[in-house]
Amino acid sequence: MKRFASAWRGWVAFTSEKESPTVLAIFRILIGLCAIGSLWSAARAGVVDAFWISASDGGAMRLTATRLIKLFGGPTHDVVWTFFAVAMASAALVTVGLGGRWPALVASQSYAALTDLNGNTAGGYDAMIAIAFFILFFSRASTAFSVDAWRNLESPWADAPEVPAWPRYVLIFQMIVIYFMTGLQKASPVWTPVGGYTALYWVYQDPTWRRFDSELFVRGHRLLQVATAVTWHWETAAPMVLVWYWARRTKDRAGRIRKRLLAWDLRKIYLAVGVCLHLGILLTLDVGPFSLVSLSFYPLFFTPDEVEGFFERVRRIRSRASAA
Amino acid sequence: MLPLLRTVATRLSGAWPHIRAGLILFHLLAVITLSLPGRGFRNPRVWQTRVVKTDLADWSRTLGVPPDVLAESLQSVAAGWSKTRARLAKPFLRYASYAAMTQSWSMFASPQRNPAELHVSGDAGNGMEPLYRPQDESAQLLSGFLDHNRVRKFRGRFGRRTPGKTFESFAAYVAKLACRERADLVRVEVALWVYRSLPAQARERGDVPEGAYENRRKYECEALR
Numbered sequence: 086m087k088r089f090a091s092a093w094r095g096w097v098a099f100t101s102e103k104e105s106p107t108v109l110a111i112f113r114i115l116i117g118l119c120a121i122g123s124l125w126s127a128a129r130a131g132v133v134d135a136f137w138i139s140a141s142d143g144g145a146m147r148l149t150a151t152r153l154i155k156l157f158g159g160p161t162h163d164v165v166w167t168f169f170a171v172a173m174a175s176a177a178l179v180t181v182g183l184g185g186r187w188p189a190l191v192a193s194q195s196y197a198a199l200t201d202l203n204g205n206t207a208g209g210y211d212a213m214i215a216i217a218f219f220i221l222f223f224s225r226a227s228t229a230f231s232v233d234a235w236r237n238l239e240s241p242w243a244d245a246p247e248v249p250a251w252p253r254y255v256l257i258f259q260m261i262v263i264y265f266m267t268g269l270q271k272a273s274p275v276w277t278p279v280g281g282y283t284a285l286y287w288v289y290q291d292p293t294w295r296r297f298d299s300e301l302f303v304r305g306h307r308l309l310q311v312a313t314a315v316t317w318h319w320e321t322a323a324p325m326v327l328v329w330y331w332a333r334r335t336k337d338r339a340g341r342i343r344k345r346l347l348a349w350d351l352r353k354i355y356l357a358v359g360v361c362l363h364l365g366i367l368l369t370l371d372v373g374p375f376s377l378v379s380l381s382f383y384p385l386f387f388t389p390d391e392v393e394g395f396f397e398r399v400r401r402i403r404s405r406a407s408a409a
Numbered sequence: 410m411l412p413l414l415r416t417v418a419t420r421l422s423g424a425w426p427h428i429r430a431g432l433i434l435f436h437l438l439a440v441i442t443l444s445l446p447g448r449g450f451r452n453p454r455v456w457q458t459r460v461v462k463t464d465l466a467d468w469s470r471t472l473g474v475p476p477d478v479l480a481e482s483l484q485s486v487a488a489g490w491s492k493t494r495a496r497l498a499k500p501f502l503r504y505a506s507y508a509a510m511t512q513s514w515s516m517f518a519s520p521q522r523n524p525a526e527l528h529v530s531g532d533a534g535n536g537m538e539p540l541y542r543p544q545d546e547s548a549q550l551l552s553g554f555l556d557h558n559r560v561r562k563f564r565g566r567f568g569r570r571t572p573g574k575t576f577e578s579f580a581a582y583v584a585k586l587a588c589r590e591r592a593d594l595v596r597v598e599v600a601l602w603v604y605r606s607l608p609a610q611a612r613e614r615g616d617v618p619e620g621a622y623e624n625r626r627k628y629e630c631e632a633l634r
Binding site: 218251 | 460511513516544566568608
């Protein structure tokens with residue numbers, strides 16, 4: 086009972102931590118831009134009319150309305166395009182940081198209401214965007230690098246008051262779960278040594294996702310085997326990042342394993358591999374804004390102090406370069 | 410009344426960090442539980458898809474177990490797990506629905522080894538000509554729509570499972586778009602070109618995948634315009 090009480094007190098203290106809103110603000114802007122891009126691209130390609138409007142109103146097929154769409158009259162042309170406008174507008178407000186937290190909730194609900202209309206055209210990135218907006222609703226991320234900051238503090242770049250840190254922690258956890266569960270569900274033998282790590286070779290033989298056909302995907306199949314192995318093992322190793330965070334938080338405690346874990350910044354190594362993987366996906370596969378959405382989450386893995394320290398170092402290098 | 414309200418407010422503000430910690434824990438448990446794989450395991454049609462059959466064949470070869478025995482064992486385990494998962498997820502479903510936090514992270518779980526390419530052909534009075542073929546620069550009608558990532562995802566399902574009514578609706582829609590895009594078309598055909606991808610060694614030899622058309626649908630443009 087004592088241990089439970091102590092653990093609970095530790096959990097309450099952890100979830101009560103506060104920090105500068107810098108990182109959450111950067112994430113807010115990136116995810117807002119991703120959402121706007123996703124919606125705009127769907128509209129431009131005719132996807133909204135085809136897959137989010139019911140056949141009775143000119144769409145390609147019959148649809149089952151999502152809860153909110155049903156409330157407003159079902160997936161008709163007018164309802165869907167109204168939701169589209171609301172999703173775009175709220176995503177834009179989130180991006181520029183105007184209107185406080187409420188645009189984030191509206192963006193989350195309207196974006197999910199649209200993309201859930203047709204599960205056959207929804208991607209993992211849609212869920213990530215909706216979840217991101219939902220957590221941003223609780224985060225006060227619009228208090229920095231925003232129009233709200235400009236109005237309240239006379240500058241969008243002014244030092245904003247501290248905000249709760251738990252939304253950032255929750256989003257890190259979410260990202261780790263995404264990677265781990267994606268790896269866990271790669272049950273086909275081609276992802277494993279049993280299948281010769283040939284999964285990516287098969288992906289590139291299928292025109293569904295690849296951006297272009299090339300002999301390189303055949304001649305380079307050994308490289309694709311390496312890439313397959315790296316991808317799968319990297320995804321299933323995601324929880325190690327949480328273990329590293331735990332080790333860092335408790336670095337004052339003794340322990341050889343803790344010391345070994347902290348010998349390197351495992352988090353940076355993990356994210357560096359992730360950047361390479363996502364850039365590879367971005368260049369060779371068309372899976373929508375999935376890579377951009379995923380990379381938007383990466384700044385969250387760093388504390389505001391680390392990010393602000395990075396920008397300070399860049400500023401110093403630039404001023405040294407211009408002085409020289 | 411006022412002192413009582415002040416007492417309640419003070420007590421609540423003292424309790425708030427604990428309430429918040431509890432809510433955050435609930436959210437994290439929801440994330441873990443709802444992202445556990447196995448939502449579709451109980452659906453018998455899932456086990457009949459081309460992709461699952463191919464994977465089962467590979468596993469049975471590796472493990473030295475007959476495919477039907479392996480399939481039966483896995484289905485039994487999967488059904489049991491699926492029930493457990495549903496029980497674990499139940500307390501979080503309503504929250505996930507209202508919070509718009511779908512947790513479905515099955516991405517490229519089983520690469521398609523039997524792709525089904527969408528082919529659109531049209532007759533402008535001179536016989537059928539290709540209008541759209543994936544990654545064929547000479548046949549790119551409606552490529553802005555058909556090559557969009559959401560439509561790619563939609564098209565990808567036709568290789569994994571029986572196309573059915575969804576393909577019928579989609580094919581009719583594509584035919585309508587083609588007829589409107591090209592005023593000279595008299596009829597349009599939408600079909601799936603299905604083939605088995607070849608392993609690297611066969612491709613290096615110069616072998617070409619052999620395919621066949623499935624689910625051919627023909628439409629008269631006059632009726633669609």
